[in-house]
Amino acid sequence: MDYGLTEQQREIVELARQIAQKKIKPVREHYDKTEEFPWPIVEEIAKADLFAVYLPEECGGLGGGTLELALVAEELSKACGGIALSVATSALCAIPILLYGTPQQRKRWLSELASGKRLGAFTITEPGAGSDATATKAAARLDGDHYVLNGIKNFCSTGSAAELYTVFASTNPNRGARGISAFVVEKGTPGFTFGKKEEKMGIRANSTYELVFENCRIPKENLLYKEGYGLFVAQDTFDCSRPGVAAQALGIAQGALDETLAYIRMRKQFGQSISSFQAIQHMMADCATSIEAGRALLYSTCRAMDRELKPAVDKAIQEGTTVFEAMEKLGSRRWTKESGMCKVFCSDTAMRVTTDCVQMCGGIGYMRDFPVEKYMRDAKITQIYEGTNQIQRNEIAMMMIKEAASKSRKELVSA
Ligand SMILES: Cc1cc2nc3c(=O)[nH]c(=O)nc-3n(C[C@H](O)[C@H](O)[C@H](O)COP(=O)(O)OP(=O)(O)OC[C@H]3O[C@@H](n4cnc5c(N)ncnc54)[C@H](O)[C@@H]3O)c2cc1C
Known part of the structure; x- marks a missing residue:
């Protein structure tokens, strides 16, 4: 599907793809087995400026937003969701500083995180x-x-x-x-x-x-910002970062499906390739459809968020305020519902797709020296961290109820 990415966004995807396929794939099994921290790969990611894609230029970033962060997380996760997490956690450290930090705090810490020389958590x-x-x-x-x-x-x-x-x-x-x-x-x-x-x-x-x-x-x-604002900081951070978890989940799902397709086209039973059986084809079709639906939801949510976030970042830089204050002045809305929807849909998709991929591969899919079972183990966390999917569903429903209540208040006032 063509999502109309800009030239810069396509370049970011290509850079991340090169690292994922050439640098991460050959070593992912080693890091999965040893649980060592993948410093040589982190250095490659930093050299390619991929820690900087979503941060403003004033702090050494490339001026992108949540979509650019999602594109990097998705592409790296196609090879290894664990290695991609280094970028996502640095973003999780950076986003509260971006939203609630003073201009001095933004300059001091975000430029270090953008360079990838220091990682964040x-x-x-x-x-x-x-x-x-x-x-x-x-x-x-x-x-x-x-x-x-x-x-x-x-x-x-x-x-x-x-x-x-x-x-x-x-x-x-x-x-x-x-x-x-x-x-x-x-x-x-x-x-x-x-x-x-x-x-x-x-x-x-x-x-x-x-x-x-x-x-x-x-x-x-x-x-x-101020004492007592911690939970606002956390909630606004999660609104911006949960699409990153969704992207990690989608990358994991796509990576598993790609490996599975390559295998089931070659593997023969009953004189035919596994991919020629209709039962398998329906699983393939369902996996691909869910991934594409998740991607459409994710990219459109990121674009809508960035349309509000970027002007607020520009205003905060011009006026020397926090981004949070600029968002208040601009009347920016909350994205809890939509970012939660991205996380729920994409992580549930990742869990289902990776489980189906193991199934489509049969016994080899269950083995440690074949890459598909790792995708299934990596997928599980996306349903748990940054708020479990039960908590996401609570929040989505709460926002729906609030929106309905405010709509009926407005109707009462105008009646
Ligand atoms: C590998 C890993 C990495 C992590 N990284 C970080 C990190 O970098 N920073 C950080 O701060 N945290 C991190 N976490 C923590 C993660 O965000 C929490 O594990 C998660 O929020 C759930 O909290 P819990 O584990 O205490 O589960 P609990 O809160 O004990 O929940 C247990 C179960 O009950 C359900 N539940 C709880 N309350 C409700 C409710 N009101 N309604 C319905 N169901 C409910 C949950 O959905 C879950 O299924 C990480 C966790 C893991 C496993």
Whole structure:
């Protein structure tokens, strides 16, 4: 399908495709087996400027938006969803700084993340606060020019490999959800160490760590926006980043389907290729149709978001404000419903398609030395992180109810 990508977007896809096919494919099995962090590939991705595609030019970016980020995540994930995650987690660290950072914070940290010389991570989850981020226990107390941070975060992707972390902690436990604030914490800050490294089912080329903060003193200037805005920061970040998870899921699904097609055209049983059986053909058709439907939803959502986000970024740069303030002034809308729809649809598609791909390949599909089972293991996480698909469905329904209530209020007023 021709999605009318611009010349620059097509170049980005081509660059990511070259890295995926030539650099990632030959080594993905190694990183999956060893769970080593794929530094040589990360360097290739940085050299190709793919960490910069969605960031504004003022911070060393290429001036794109959520669509450019999705294109990179999708293309890299066709070869390995775990390696692609390094780009996605850096974006997850960068987006809150982009939306809620002051011009000084944007310049300081985003240019480093755009270069790929320093990787970013985002850490909101705690042992007792998963789907319910309002249960955050990590606490940050103001002491002179510093906040003193104490607490445990877990399941942090790109943990230990990253150097910049967006961290959420309560600055006022009496205010519950309204007491949570967002900070940027640099690796090497005294009191910030790494705990357990997780062993995972999939995305094993990305390291997942527990983070430990013990009397960790963070400069006051590392607070993002104002105290108490943490959950707004997190929600607005997820609105922009969930299409990236959807793109990762679509890449995984497409990668699995491509490998499967190549195999089932060659493999013969009953004197015929497997791809000639109608039962198999219907599975192939269903897989391809779902992937294409997901891609259409994803690209159109990204385009609609970027039409609002980019003018807000330009206004914030001109006026020296945060992007969030510029969005408020421009009356930008929330994208929770649509970004959640992308994540739900594309990740459910990835899980179904990769499972069907294993089925179409038969026994070899189940084996570790054939690439298809890895796609199935990698697909599963896309239904879980950045808000499980149950939570996405809750949020989509909540937004539908709010929209219906506001529509009927307007009808009452105009009647
Ligand atoms: C590999 C991996 C990488 C991760 N990376 C990061 C990261 O980089 N940064 C970060 O902050 N976090 C990260 N996470 C955490 C991830 O976002 C959480 O695991 C996820 O949000 C779910 O939280 P939980 O695991 O505590 O599940 P729980 O909240 O305990 O949920 C368990 C089950 O109950 C369901 N459930 C919970 N509440 C409801 C409800 N209200 N309605 C219906 N169903 C509900 C859930 O959908 C799920 O099926 C990562 C997790 C994994 C596994």
